Amino acid sequence: xxxxxxxxxxxxxxxxxxxxxxxxxxxxxxxxxxxxxxxxxxxxxxxxxxxxxxxxxxxxxxxxxxxxxxxxxxxxxxxxxxxxxxxxxxxxxxxxxxxxxxxxxxxxxxxxxxxxxxxxxxxxxxxxxx
Numbered sequence: 001x002x003x004x005x006x007x008x009x010x011x012x013x014x015x016x017x018x019x020x021x022x023x024x025x026x027x028x029x030x031x032x033x034x035x036x037x038x039x040x041x042x043x044x045x046x047x048x049x050x051x052x053x054x055x056x057x058x059x060x061x062x063x064x065x066x067x068x069x070x071x072x073x074x075x076x077x078x079x080x081x082x083x084x085x086x087x088x089x090x091x092x093x094x095x096x097x098x099x100x101x102x103x104x105x106x107x108x109x110x111x112x113x114x115x116x117x118x119x120x121x122x123x124x125x126x127x128x129x130x
Contacts, residue, residue, distance in 0.1 A: 061107040
């Protein structure tokens with residue numbers, strides 16, 4: 001029951017292009033994979049995480065897997081596109097203090113980048129490249 005409740009704790013919003021949000025910039029860029037993960041502020045008092053892709057014709061298919069520290073998969077999808085962004089609204093009431101791992105893999109190159117997202121006691125989001 002908790003797994004089902006937790007699985008619906010992440011709402012996904014797809015956005016074409018980039019969205020301007022007034023928030024503290026905790027952007028982390030990975031030069032080996034054209035992906036950037038950042039805290040984009042809040043929506044309805046829930047943290048919003050934005051994943052930006054700057055691919056190319058050679059690297060335009062990405063696999064995204066979001067898991068918690070227990071290994072429960074919340075999201076697993078392949079996305080295709082060259083330049084786009086994807087937003088994830090985290091329902092922290094259901095997730096609590098869970099630490100989420102975002103793993104993005106370029107399907108053609110096989111390169112992977114991982115990020116850890118956790119909420120600090122001060123209600124700030126921490127985005128850290130692993």
